[in-house]
Amino acid sequence: MSNKVYFLSWDRRGELYSFLKATGAFDHVKARNFLAIKIHFGEDGNEGYIKPEHVFPVVKIVKEKTAYPFLTDASTIYVGKRSDAYHHLLIANKHGFSIEKCGCPIVIADGIRGNAERKIEVNLKYFESVYIANEICNADSFIFMSHFKGHEITGFGGALKNIGMGCGSKAGKYAMHHSSKPLVRQELCRGCGICLKNCYQKALYLVNKKIVMDKWKCTGCGQCMVSCALKVFKLNWNEDSVTVQEKMVEYAVGVLKNKNGIYINFLNHISKYCDCFSLAKNTPLMYDVGIIAGVDPVAVDQASYDIVNKAFGKNFFKDIYPEIDPTIQLSYAEKLGLGGRNYILIEY
Ligand code: SF4
Numbered sequence: 069m070s071n072k073v074y075f076l077s078w079d080r081r082g083e084l085y086s087f088l089k090a091t092g093a094f095d096h097v098k099a100r101n102f103l104a105i106k107i108h109f110g111e112d113g114n115e116g117y118i119k120p121e122h123v124f125p126v127v128k129i130v131k132e133k134t135a136y137p138f139l140t141d142a143s144t145i146y147v148g149k150r151s152d153a154y155h156h157l158l159i160a161n162k163h164g165f166s167i168e169k170c171g172c173p174i175v176i177a178d179g180i181r182g183n184a185e186r187k188i189e190v191n192l193k194y195f196e197s198v199y200i201a202n203e204i205c206n207a208d209s210f211i212f213m214s215h216f217k218g219h220e221i222t223g224f225g226g227a228l229k230n231i232g233m234g235c236g237s238k239a240g241k242y243a244m245h246h247s248s249k250p251l252v253r254q255e256l257c258r259g260c261g262i263c264l265k266n267c268y269q270k271a272l273y274l275v276n277k278k279i280v281m282d283k284w285k286c287t288g289c290g291q292c293m294v295s296c297a298l299k300v301f302k303l304n305w306n307e308d309s310v311t312v313q314e315k316m317v318e319y320a321v322g323v324l325k326n327k328n329g330i331y332i333n334f335l336n337h338i339s340k341y342c343d344c345f346s347l348a349k350n351t352p353l354m355y356d357v358g359i360i361a362g363v364d365p366v367a368v369d370q371a372s373y374d375i376v377n378k379a380f381g382k383n384f385f386k387d388i389y390p391e392i393d394p395t396i397q398l399s400y401a402e403k404l405g406l407g408g409r410n411y412i413l414i415e416y
């Protein structure tokens with residue numbers, strides 16, 4: 069696996085097609101292969117997702133190789149417009165991911181209810197087997213188009229998160245999040261009820277205007293933490309973030325087992341929170357930097373992390389999440405053989 073990582077500055081994003089061709093990353097794409105382009109179609113009101121005009125050049129190159137590209141994502145476990153395939157397709161359509169604009173169709177990877185999955189054996193620290201969305205398993209190879217930004221549990225979200233968390237079925241996502249159940253500091257609660265609307269599991273309720281959590285129902289998705297302005301919900305960051313990052317990487321091992329991938333990270337609209345929020349919370353905190361591509365997901369994420377920090381002038385992720393060490397995902401992925409943290413950066 070090549071550790072070369074290619075960089076295109078954001079002001080030259082109009083040259084994405086020729087940039088990607090120049091990387092040589094598409095050389096492994098084989099004729100008549102079903103190639104899954106894993107992407108996030110954005111939540112309602114969210115602006116951080118990768119736009120259809122940036123998908124089109126990627127699809128164009130794949131089609132030149134006479135392969136069969138399709139756009140895909142799997143259902144979420146939190147409340148929103150992507151928690152089943154029906155609504156997922158509607159929001160994708162609303163955000164412009166049409167065949168006309170992207171050049172290929174969408175196939176939601178885990179079916180109408182998010183339970184079309186396959187069990188893949190990995191035999192690792194947390195999981196003997198992982199539960200991956202069915203059509204991800206059916207794909208011959210992958211392109212992961214990932215929006216690189218902050219993340220409330222893993223510190224940052226990039227290629228590794230798009231692979232591991234993004235390709236898990238609902239059962240898989242529950243298994244990854246299971247350890248990240250927030251502590252409830254009831255004394256801070258004012259009883260406004262906002263968090264209740266964001267809890268997909270209906271694990272929260274009010275008693276005498278104070279929030280109560282049903283720990284048996286909670287999946288640790290983290291939506292309540294972001295929705296409560298009074299910081300009633302709190303993670304044990306050291307333990308929970310590390311565990312979720314490592315679990316996510318073990319899922320990535322299952323997804324990539326015996327398969328090739330191309331990884332394209334978009335370092336724009338860099339927000340504190342992930343793209344699952346439809347709130348105004350995902351406003352960008354720094355300028356748009358560029359696009360990174362390569363065939364090593366660890367090198368691509370490491371380079372993205374380094375370039376964002378350099379552009380910010382100090383460690384951006386430490387600034388927004390002092391409690392989280394987001395490099396755990398990089399070191400664990402390297403340890404499990406998904407790629408390497410050392411890379412050669414080539415500017416286009
Ligand atoms: S959002 Fe916060 S303050 Fe409002 S009910 Fe939930 S925990 Fe209480």
Ligand code: SF4
Nearest residue numbers: 267286287289290292
């Ligand atoms: S209580 Fe919070 S972390 Fe648990 S399922 Fe509900 S929103 Fe997610």
